Structures are given as structure tokens and as C-alpha cells.
Amino acid sequence: MARVELKNINKSFGTTQVVHDVNLAIEHGEFTVFVGPSGCGKSTLLRMIAGLEEVSSGKIEIGDADVTGERAADRGIAMVFQSYALYPHMTVADNMTFGLRVARRPKPEITEKLASAAKILRLEDLLARKPAQLSGGQRQRVAIGRAIVRDPKVFLFDEPLSNLDAELRVQMRVEIGQLHKVLGSTMIYVTHDQVEAMTMADRIVVLRGGRVEQVGKPLELYNDPVNAFVAGFIGSPRMNFLSGVVTDARQIKVAGTEFVAPVASGLVRGQTLQLGIRPEHLAASNGVKIEATVNVIEALGATAYLYTTTDSGEKIVAEWRGALPQIGNRVKLCFEPGAVRLFAEGGERIR
Amino acid sequence: MAVVKSKKVTFAAGHLAAIFASLITLTPVYLVCVNALKSEAESAAMGPGLPSELHLENFVIVIEKGKLVTSFFNSVLYAGVSAALATLFAALAAFVLSRHRSRLNRAIYFFLIMGIALPINFFTLTKIMQLTHLINTKPGIIILYATLQIPFAIFLIYGFVESIPRELDDAATIDGCGPFQTFFRVIMPLLTPVLVTTFILSFLNTWNDFIMPLYYLNSSENWPMTLAVYNFFGQYKQSWNLVSADILLTIVPVLIVYLAGQRFILSGMTSGAVKG
Incomplete structure (x- = not known):
């Protein structure tokens, strides 16, 4: 267990820079999730922490020791890979103890660590099998077991659930969460799935184009995003963005209606901006109304989502409670002005 | 219809x-x-x-007169050792060349692969064999055979290495393996099918070769079976029964190797899939 600190990390492949000056402190015992669209540099960042990729410049500290130039095996980390990366020619037990055997640890220690890891992950009955004889979920547990056996200060997960089917993914999500509670270790988890990030993380790091966009607790990011990218990335279905025009100091015109914007400072008249409003905030019983035509209805049972188009042609997804309209019907979508998040044309948040 | x-x-x-x-x-x-x-x-x-x-x-006569026992062991030595050397070095090279696709490595790969197609220049080869004092020696012919097999061996193994996920290398690195441990403990066991194929093909090629010992082995105690048969034929060409028996005895070992290994030859040539 240890804290992890990244100081001014840069990474270039040839002339393309993929990670730009990342500074990040991950506290001891924290479950941190790196999330972002593909190509945002999250895996590269993780691989640099692991020691599989060199940093172009900057410093990585794990537990107050500078590990920037250390070998991966000496960093006190363990990693779980997307494809599990189990050694196909070895049994489960050999897979899990391979690192200890390479390090020439004494036999009793190896046996003991294997037994305790197998117990935590309920792998006792599978130890003699080869990876090919295991199901996807079992393989993933072996991969996690291989990490536990190393007794690392920091666990690194590189999209570990993306090869599993939906049901198993939910199950493994819970298992990894429980494992974090049991072990209490620092864990860094990379995913492109914002649901995984929201459900698992103590803290989320949102990355885009190799830069950190925002760091915070899941609900902080959800309720108080710093820019339109974070607002759009976190939350499912994603936030609706409508373009609006400032008609008076605080008055905004959007999709045929006008309302008083929930901002502290004045806006410039004539300024165009983006209004972000989440689907569930459009199910208010009163407030500002937007009229729209229903195109598609997704009835999920407990709730329903309407895919609509406004008269000005903007697409809006809205949560809907109560009696479902027909496709082609016009509906009134209501929202409280306080639920709206405003973003400048460039995407920065206007508070 | x-x-x-x-x-x-x-x-x-x-x-x-x-x-x-x-x-x-x-x-x-x-x-x-x-x-x-x-x-x-x-x-x-x-x-x-x-x-x-x-x-x-006839067989007994041939074994006695044709120096078949010596030449049999020579053939086993040349084919076995050179095939093992070629397979090992080709696997090491193929692993590095396939994993690190720099421009230089691609150039090296294609340079090595050219060896499959280009003919041997016997004049320069003879010069080099003389210069290195390898001519008419057992180590010399073994090194020569291993070298001749390496291009095709690299070609075979190179494609196979690609089918082994790179994440296995990463996992091995995190488990504390250096490049050699990664290769010998993780990659090589997964290459077994193609390594067996490479070994067998290279063994058969060397076993059946006639030209190299003809040029580079003068003394009869160093001759492999192919050359011994040729020589025997020269001496006994009026005794077709003995020549036939001699030819049969030369074919048998290579036939056994082929039959024992043909399962691997097919699987190694066609499948490249190692799935975790």
C-alpha cells in the first residue's frame, strides 16, 4: 500500500506527444479510475506507472520512492491485463506463482501465498487446470490472483472487464470492489466505460488527448463538471447540449424559450453558449418548458427515455415518467433552471 | 444432371x-x-x-562394406545438431525481429529472408571455409548447415511469434523476467509446434543434402549417408542388389523422422493460434 505521485509526466512516441504534463497524486488505499475515450493516453499512463513504458520526461513516485528508472518488477506493482495475459502453457497455480518463482522465493512462502490468494478468489478447485479450460470470469480471477500473490503496493488494472459479457462484467465489478475493501491497497483502474468509473471509483481522472480534464469523486464530476467534455462523457445517456443565445444580462434564449440563467456573473448580450442538461433533469413537473417531437421511445420498465427533436432541429434525450406518448407526438420537456450547466463555445464551464 | x-x-x-x-x-x-x-x-x-x-x-554386406554405421552417425550428428542450432538461433532472432519492428529490424529481416531464394556462391563460400579453417571438419559442416537453414527457419517462426499476444511479454516483465527469461520461460514453450516443424524440416533438408559434403568434406570418415551411398555406388555398380539395399537403409531413418513428426509439420505450418 502506498501513494502514487506523477510529476510532470510527458510521453512522446516519435514526434507525436500522447501524454501532456500530467500531475496527479493518488492517495494510499484509494481506488482511482482513469477514464476517457480511446486514444486519450490512459493506458499509456498506466503502462508508465507499471514500468512497461518509459516516460519521456517527469517523475513517478510510488510510496515516496522515485521509481522512474526502476524495472517493472521492482516497483511493487502488479497488473491485470485486458486479455488476462495468462501463460497458456502453465497451470493456474504456476501462472499465479510465476513471479515468485522468477524471484526465487522460498518454497513455503510460495505455497502459503498461493493458498491465501486462491482462497480469497475461490480458485482452490481450479489450481491444476490450464487457462484454456477456464471460463472468462475464472481467467480474470486467475489474473487478479497472479496480482495478489505478488503482494503489491499498487494494483494496476488495464480495462480488465472489457472482454467479459455484460452480466459477468457487473459481477466482476462488484468482486473487484469487494477485493479493494478486503485488501485495502491502492488501485488504479483504466477503462473507457464511464459506468465502471462511476460505480467503482473513489476518484475519477478524466483524460482527453493526453491531458487531465478533471479529477474528482464520481458525483463531483457528475454534478459539477469543469467543461463540456467531462459533462458529456460522464453520465448515461449522455448530457444534452443545446445552443443558446444571451438576450439580456442573465436571460438566455434556447430552443424557442427564454429563461434566467443560474450564473453568478453577468453574461455578454449576444454571446452564444452551450446549455448542458441531463436527461433525468428534463422530467421535472414544472419549470422551463421545451416543446419537442418524439422520434423513438426506449421503455426500460422503471423509466423510459424519449429521443426527441425540437422545432429548431436539435436532438434531445429525455427521461420520461408517467404515461408514454406516441411516436410523432409533441411533448413538453420541463427543467429547473438550476439543473442547467452552461458552457462557453470553447467548452469551458460558465458558473 | x-x-x-x-x-x-x-x-x-x-x-x-x-x-x-x-x-x-x-x-x-x-x-x-x-x-x-x-x-x-x-x-x-x-x-x-x-x-x-x-x-x-545384402543388408549385412552393405552395412559392413559401405561404412554405413559411421556415415549414419555422421548424418545424425550433422542433421541433428545443425537443425537444433538453426531452430534455436532462428527463434531468438524471429522473436526480437517480430517484437521490435523498427526500420532497421525490418531491413535485417528481409536481408535474412533473401537467403531462402538466393543461390549459394560456392567460390566465396569455399574461400571463407578455408579462411576459417572449417573446411573438411565436422564443426565446419554443422555450422554451414545451420546457417543454410536459418533463413527459412526465421521465416516460419516470425509469423508464429506474431500470434502470441504481446501482453504475455508485459506480464512476464512485471513478473520480473528479463528478455532472455521472457523468451525461454514464456515465449519458447508457446512456440513449440512451430519449433518442432522447423527442426524436422531442417533435419530432413540436411539429411538429404549431397552437395555440401561433396565440396567441403574430403575424408571418408566424415561423410554422411548420402555421400557414402554415392561412393558405394561407384564401387559396386555391377551389384544392383547391394546398391538397392544401401539406398533403402539410407531412406529408412529419414522416413521415420518424417512419420514421427508429420503431425507437427502440418500443425506448425498451418495453425498460428495460441489463445490464452
Whole structure:
């Protein structure tokens, strides 16, 4: 267990820079999730922490020791890979103890660590099998077991659930969460799935184009995003963005209606901006109304989502409670002005 | 109906062609087999008839007079050691070249692969063998054979390495393996099918080779079986029964190696899939 600190990390492949000056402190015992669209540099960042990729410049500290130039095996980390990366020619037990055997640890220690890891992950009955004889979920547990056996200060997960089917993914999500509670270790988890990030993380790091966009607790990011990218990335279905025009100091015109914007400072008249409003905030019983035509209805049972188009042609997804309209019907979508998040044309948040 | 008929005709024609092709290869083998068991007089015509009485002693004579025991062990030594060396070095090279695709490594790969197609320049080769004092020595011919097999071996293994996920290398790195441990403990076991294929093909090539020892081995105690047979034929060309027996004895070991390994040859050439 240890804290992890990244100081001014840069990474270039040839002339393309993929990670730009990342500074990040991950506290001891924290479950941190790196999330972002593909190509945002999250895996590269993780691989640099692991020691599989060199940093172009900057410093990585794990537990107050500078590990920037250390070998991966000496960093006190363990990693779980997307494809599990189990050694196909070895049994489960050999897979899990391979690192200890390479390090020439004494036999009793190896046996003991294997037994305790197998117990935590309920792998006792599978130890003699080869990876090919295991199901996807079992393989993933072996991969996690291989990490536990190393007794690392920091666990690194590189999209570990993306090869599993939906049901198993939910199950493994819970298992990894429980494992974090049991072990209490620092864990860094990379995913492109914002649901995984929201459900698992103590803290989320949102990355885009190799830069950190925002760091915070899941609900902080959800309720108080710093820019339109974070607002759009976190939350499912994603936030609706409508373009609006400032008609008076605080008055905004959007999709045929006008309302008083929930901002502290004045806006410039004539300024165009983006209004972000989440689907569930459009199910208010009163407030500002937007009229729209229903195109598609997704009835999920407990709730329903309407895919609509406004008269000005903007697409809006809205949560809907109560009696479902027909496709082609016009509906009134209501929202409280306080639920709206405003973003400048460039995407920065206007508070 | 017409379609079915024409299909049947194609089928029959294909079979005929296959039978004909088999006959071409099988006839000499048959001739050698029957004549190896005949007396000298009976075998003089090298005819297809069955022997009137079995002369199994032909084999004993051949083994004694043809220095077959020495040349058999020479052949095993040359083919076995050179195939092992070629397979090992080719695997090491293929692993590095396939994993680190720099421009330089691609150039090296294509340079090595050219060895499959380009003919050997015997003049320069002889010069080099003389210069290195490897001419007419056992280590010399072994090194020469290993070198000759390496291009094709790299070609075979290179494609196979690609099918092994790179994440396994990463996992091994995190488990504390250096490059050599990664190769020998993780990658090489997964390459087994293609390594066996490479070994067998390279073994067979060397076993059947005639030219290299003809040029680079002067003394008869260093000769492999191919050269011993040739020499035996020179001495005993009036005794077709003995020549036939000699040829048979040369074929047998290589046939055994092939039959034992053909399962691997096929799987190594076709499959490249190692799935975790």
C-alpha cells in the first residue's frame, strides 16, 4: 500500500506527444479510475506507472520512492491485463506463482501465498487446470490472483472487464470492489466505460488527448463538471447540449424559450453558449418548458427515455415518467433552471 | 444432371492424375525394395519381378562394406545438431525481429529472408571455409548447415511469434523476467509446434543434402549417408542388389523422422493460434 505521485509526466512516441504534463497524486488505499475515450493516453499512463513504458520526461513516485528508472518488477506493482495475459502453457497455480518463482522465493512462502490468494478468489478447485479450460470470469480471477500473490503496493488494472459479457462484467465489478475493501491497497483502474468509473471509483481522472480534464469523486464530476467534455462523457445517456443565445444580462434564449440563467456573473448580450442538461433533469413537473417531437421511445420498465427533436432541429434525450406518448407526438420537456450547466463555445464551464 | 456428370468426370480425372503421380514416385521405391532382396545376377536387370529367393544378407554386406554405421552417425550428428542450432538461433532472432519492428529490424529481416531464394556462391563460400579453417571438419559442416537453414527457419517462426499476444511479454516483465527469461520461460514453450516443424524440416533438408559434403568434406570418415551411398555406388555398380539395399537403409531413418513428426509439420505450418 502506498501513494502514487506523477510529476510532470510527458510521453512522446516519435514526434507525436500522447501524454501532456500530467500531475496527479493518488492517495494510499484509494481506488482511482482513469477514464476517457480511446486514444486519450490512459493506458499509456498506466503502462508508465507499471514500468512497461518509459516516460519521456517527469517523475513517478510510488510510496515516496522515485521509481522512474526502476524495472517493472521492482516497483511493487502488479497488473491485470485486458486479455488476462495468462501463460497458456502453465497451470493456474504456476501462472499465479510465476513471479515468485522468477524471484526465487522460498518454497513455503510460495505455497502459503498461493493458498491465501486462491482462497480469497475461490480458485482452490481450479489450481491444476490450464487457462484454456477456464471460463472468462475464472481467467480474470486467475489474473487478479497472479496480482495478489505478488503482494503489491499498487494494483494496476488495464480495462480488465472489457472482454467479459455484460452480466459477468457487473459481477466482476462488484468482486473487484469487494477485493479493494478486503485488501485495502491502492488501485488504479483504466477503462473507457464511464459506468465502471462511476460505480467503482473513489476518484475519477478524466483524460482527453493526453491531458487531465478533471479529477474528482464520481458525483463531483457528475454534478459539477469543469467543461463540456467531462459533462458529456460522464453520465448515461449522455448530457444534452443545446445552443443558446444571451438576450439580456442573465436571460438566455434556447430552443424557442427564454429563461434566467443560474450564473453568478453577468453574461455578454449576444454571446452564444452551450446549455448542458441531463436527461433525468428534463422530467421535472414544472419549470422551463421545451416543446419537442418524439422520434423513438426506449421503455426500460422503471423509466423510459424519449429521443426527441425540437422545432429548431436539435436532438434531445429525455427521461420520461408517467404515461408514454406516441411516436410523432409533441411533448413538453420541463427543467429547473438550476439543473442547467452552461458552457462557453470553447467548452469551458460558465458558473 | 449434366452438372453432376461433369463433376463426376472431374473427380475421376483428379483421381487418375493422383494415381499417376503416385506411380511415378512409387515405382523407383518399389524397384529398390524388390531388387534389394535379390541375388546379384537376378538384380542385374533391375527388373520389377519379385525375387526368387530372399537375400537378406545384402543388408549385412552393405552395412559392413559401405561404412554405413559411421556415415549414419555422421548424418545424425550433422542433421541433428545443425537443425537444433538453426531452430534455436532462428527463434531468438524471429522473436526480437517480430517484437521490435523498427526500420532497421525490418531491413535485417528481409536481408535474412533473401537467403531462402538466393543461390549459394560456392567460390566465396569455399574461400571463407578455408579462411576459417572449417573446411573438411565436422564443426565446419554443422555450422554451414545451420546457417543454410536459418533463413527459412526465421521465416516460419516470425509469423508464429506474431500470434502470441504481446501482453504475455508485459506480464512476464512485471513478473520480473528479463528478455532472455521472457523468451525461454514464456515465449519458447508457446512456440513449440512451430519449433518442432522447423527442426524436422531442417533435419530432413540436411539429411538429404549431397552437395555440401561433396565440396567441403574430403575424408571418408566424415561423410554422411548420402555421400557414402554415392561412393558405394561407384564401387559396386555391377551389384544392383547391394546398391538397392544401401539406398533403402539410407531412406529408412529419414522416413521415420518424417512419420514421427508429420503431425507437427502440418500443425506448425498451418495453425498460428495460441489463445490464452
